[in-house]
Amino acid sequence: MFLENLYWTAYLAYRARQQARVPFLPQEEIIRRQRKRLHEMVAYAYRHVPYYRETMRARGLTPDDFYTVEALERLPIIERSAVQEAPERFRSEIIPQDRLLYTHSSGSMGIPIEVWHDHRAVLENASHGERQRAIYTRFIGQALGYRETVLISIASVAGDTQGLVASRLALPRALRIQRQYLKMADSFEHNVREIQRFRPHVLHSHGSYLNAFFPYLYAHGITFPSLKLVTFSSDNLFPGARRLIEEEFGLPVFGTYQTIEAFQIGFECEAKRGYHLNIDLYPLRIVDEAGRTVPPGETGEVVISNLVNRGTVLLNYRLRDLAVLSTEPCPCGRNLPLLACIEGRNDEFIPLASGGRAHPTTVRTLLIIHPEICQFQVLILPRYTCDVRLIVRPGCDREALERSLRADWQQRFGEALRLRHIHYVREIPRPPGGKPRIILPCPEEDGEEGSP
Numbered sequence: 498m499f500l501e502n503l504y505w506t507a508y509l510a511y512r513a514r515q516q517a518r519v520p521f522l523p524q525e526e527i528i529r530r531q532r533k534r535l536h537e538m539v540a541y542a543y544r545h546v547p548y549y550r551e552t553m554r555a556r557g558l559t560p561d562d563f564y565t566v567e568a569l570e571r572l573p574i575i576e577r578s579a580v581q582e583a584p585e586r587f588r589s590e591i592i593p594q595d596r597l598l599y600t601h602s603s604g605s606m607g608i609p610i611e612v613w614h615d616h617r618a619v620l621e622n623a624s625h626g627e628r629q630r631a632i633y634t635r636f637i638g639q640a641l642g643y644r645e646t647v648l649i650s651i652a653s654v655a656g657d658t659q660g661l662v663a664s665r666l667a668l669p670r671a672l673r674i675q676r677q678y679l680k681m682a683d684s685f686e687h688n689v690r691e692i693q694r695f696r697p698h699v700l701h702s703h704g705s706y707l708n709a710f711f712p713y714l715y716a717h718g719i720t721f722p723s724l725k726l727v728t729f730s731s732d733n734l735f736p737g738a739r740r741l742i743e744e745e746f747g748l749p750v751f752g753t754y755q756t757i758e759a760f761q762i763g764f765e766c767e768a769k770r771g772y773h774l775n776i777d778l779y780p781l782r783i784v785d786e787a788g789r790t791v792p793p794g795e796t797g798e799v800v801i802s803n804l805v806n807r808g809t810v811l812l813n814y815r816l817r818d819l820a821v822l823s824t825e826p827c828p829c830g831r832n833l834p835l836l837a838c839i840e841g842r843n844d845e846f847i848p849l850a851s852g853g854r855a856h857p858t859t860v861r862t863l864l865i866i867h868p869e870i871c872q873f874q875v876l877i878l879p880r881y882t883c884d885v886r887l888i889v890r891p892g893c894d895r896e897a898l899e900r901s902l903r904a905d906w907q908q909r910f911g912e913a914l915r916l917r918h919i920h921y922v923r924e925i926p927r928p929p930g931g932k933p934r935i936i937l938p939c940p941e942e943d944g945e946e947g948s949p
């Protein structure tokens with residue numbers, strides 16, 4: 498076991514140095530690597546994963562039909578519900594259970610799923626993280642031996658993967674990144690005390706948690722002097738909250754795009770133009786409602802393929818995030834394409850009295866133009882009315898904000914969607930283990946939502 502650990506340590510150190518350079522490789526080289534991985538993964542799936550073997554045979558396809566990612570469009574889009582109903586059909590038949598890491602999502606969309614990651618993928622993932630860690634290191638001032646607080650939901654995928662990585666590495670303790678795991682479900686007061694005790698250099702959480710946590714810190718005059726960097730993933734950090742962290746706390750903030758189905762889809766760089774996509778590892782396309790690929794600049798749903806994980810193999814898998822690919826290159830010089838923004842989920846449309854449905858982005862746009870708003874939630878009520886919950890920056894002029902918000906709302910929606918109450922809250926309720934929803938459907942419609 499010790500020799501195996503030494504092997505992995507040397508291998509990962511070597512890979513980490515290489516990975517930091519990947520975003521700057523010429524585009525042709527990135528595509529070449531993507532195609533090599535794609536062909537290997539499809540060949541693997543064809544041999545060892547029941548779903549792909551059956552689907553490809555039924556369509557008369559073989560691995561030799563897959564030399565470019567465009568060919569993935571010849572496979573059906575995999576829905577989350579398909580993986581939920583028969584997870585074993587997507588799992589490798591040849592990797593023994595004790596070589597797989599089990600992860601699951603609690604199903605904030607009502608569909609919990611399980612995803613198995615093979616150990617090699619988890620360790621590889623640790624070196625892929627170097628693509629963004631190379632940016633963070635400049636702010637932290639040291640590449641190893643720093644402390645990081647991670648605020649997560651109850652079931653910790655992060656803790657499991659870090660545990661696995663640590664158990665495979667022969668690094669002396671002083672060189673490892675020391676991590677403190679705290680629960681988002683615990684009170685702010687408790688978490689503040691724990692963070693003050695641990696004195697982290699880096700704080701990581703969900704965007705939605707930071708949206709509420711930093712206004713709380715600001716209102717109570719709490720700072721963490723050791724802190725040098727804030728990172729987030731899982732859901733959006735609102736522009737108002739980002740500005741508060743950057744300007745009032747003087748801390749740089751970086752987001753990553755990651756899910757349990759694909760650990761490292763993308764990351765923000767210093768230019769903050771969106772997420773650089775690791776397309777050699779997780780090719781991504783944007784599709785319309787019919788599943789057709791739409792060009793950069795158009796909003797649609799994210800479909801990804803995971804070319805790293807051979808435990809649960811997901812090729813052409815719909816994530817349900819709404820996003821737009823950027824039409825511009827990034828000024829930072831990285832050649833990984835940009836996902837301009839992630840706008841929420843496609844199940845959050847709001848019914849209007851006029852008969853149509855409002856896109857969640859319409860409401861989001863009305864709210865995020867106010868820099869005082871750190872987070873919001875729209876509660877859809879019967880008869881085309883709604884309430885809005887707001888977390889605002891302490892000291893904000895609520896009367897002026899409300900006047901302006903109501904005027905914009907009236908102009909945009911008129912009688913099609915009436916804004917009833919505005920509630921100022923400290924936290925937006927978080928479903929157990931899940932993400933708080935931006936648009937909360939009317940309770941009467943909940944039954945409909947859960948049915949297939």
Ligand SMILES: [Zn+2]
Nearest residue numbers: 766768827829
């Ligand atoms: Zn960039």
